[in-house]
Amino acid sequence: MATYASPPAGLPAQMTLHTGRAVFTEAYALLPAGVMRDIVTSYLPHWRDTRAWIIARPMTGFSETFSQYIVEVAAGGGSERPEPNPEAEGVLFVVEGSVTLTISGEPHLLETGGYAFLPPGCQWTLVNRSTEPARFHWVRKRYEPVEGIDAPEAFVSSDQDTPIRWMPDTNETWGTTRFVDPADLRHDMHVNIVTLMPGAVIPFEETHVMEHGLYVLEGKAVYRLNRDWVEVEPGDFMWLRAFCPQACYAGPQRFRYLLYKDVNRHARLGL
Template sequence: MENPSYASPIAGLPPQTALHTGRAVFTEAYALIPHGVMRDIVTSYLPHWADTRAWVIARPLSGFAETFSQYIMEVFPGGGSSQPEPNDAAEGVLFVVSGQASLTLDGKNHLLKPGGYAFLPPGIAWSLFNKGTEPVRFHWVRKRYEPVEGIAAPTAFVANENDEPIIWMPGTDNRWGTTRFVDPTDLRHDMHVNIVTLEAGAVIPFEETHVMEHGLYVLEGKAVYRLNRDWVEVEAGDFMWLRAFCPQACYAGPGRFRYLLYKDVNRHMKLPF
């Protein structure tokens, strides 16, 4: 894919004359956090991160989506962290949408440009700094890794979506597909963070209803998305947060529609006894 574009928060604050009526909603089955509410006033600051702020757009909530958290990190020039992850049991994925991040991963240096992707297994040593002159923004998805006896933990890797193919769904004339960074059958992995692409006019033609929790951050374009009982308009910079079994479908357009997708996979369901 040539020259993909990636949305990120607009930050700042709206003027005092702006109407406060918007699209933000939190329901029993899904939440929609539109880009217009990702402002300066809702950012968080994290321990051991210098000159950095974060939009926390998902966190485990009892009775809702419980498996993951997702941040949009903004690291200013000279900022970053040598102690980024406080939980040795956590795995993570980084996906850069603007700027350049200098990542040291298990002693090896990597420069992550827009489209850059890094998988961070639990317990690995890593650090990240902005050595450039412009802020760097990236998604950071975190999940407590679920080890399985007899199956090795996954290993770290770095990639870029521009080097990965889109795997098109059969029967869609290359109009609905997924850029996968991990083989779906690799049982070492208990989460996937992929990029879904729908060309203009493409659809998800049935109401997906499944056990996986989702975070969907719209990287590009707009669509009408079915979420539980509702059809909602979404566009670049919006975030959809879905609990398990929330019905979902999509009509994309007028242009290409793309989103970063989290889902939990490949593990037995926890039982309450």
């Protein structure tokens, strides 16, 4: 079974040097794995035996479309009232353990690598029925409805059951695991997995309107973020506002990250 990075939790030793890589700039933020410790977790209303690292939330003047949590559910924990906002859609991606996700009365076992899309107004619950803690990413966005286009349905999938779509002329070294058809205009966000094989590159500075959350699942790389080249490793989170230039050189192992972006809608004009 695939393995994915998740927060180290705990607490560094008192003699640990302050030589971390955390930074928050006008165009991007880098939250290294080492800052995701016990003391920065939050508890969520109507969730039992659960805590969350909130690694992104809408911020005026920065990244405004989404929030992203890493949720840890102890054995027996979960929620019958998980989502408080009826306008919110969500994606769950399991990085450790397993959970039982019930959508409109139908249970689904999501093991490590499991993926679920939850449309606005979806009736769902989640419980950890195993004997070990489970961890998953929860990406939330306010859905933007469009007249004449139906909202998408809920679905479950997995990393293991979804093929990598390789970019043309890359000899299968740079590709994306796409859980949603990019041409499906019902969806206004994509949460995918990007894979770069050892030594592969993103060969130009992507500069675009989409906001990003990039969580490193495995491997290491040197990532271009605005003016800076930053070394990243498993468990690091990169948070990019719109039009932040980005590129990448993958390291000696396969490099993969979970990617959020907002898509398929007109730019807002004013408030």
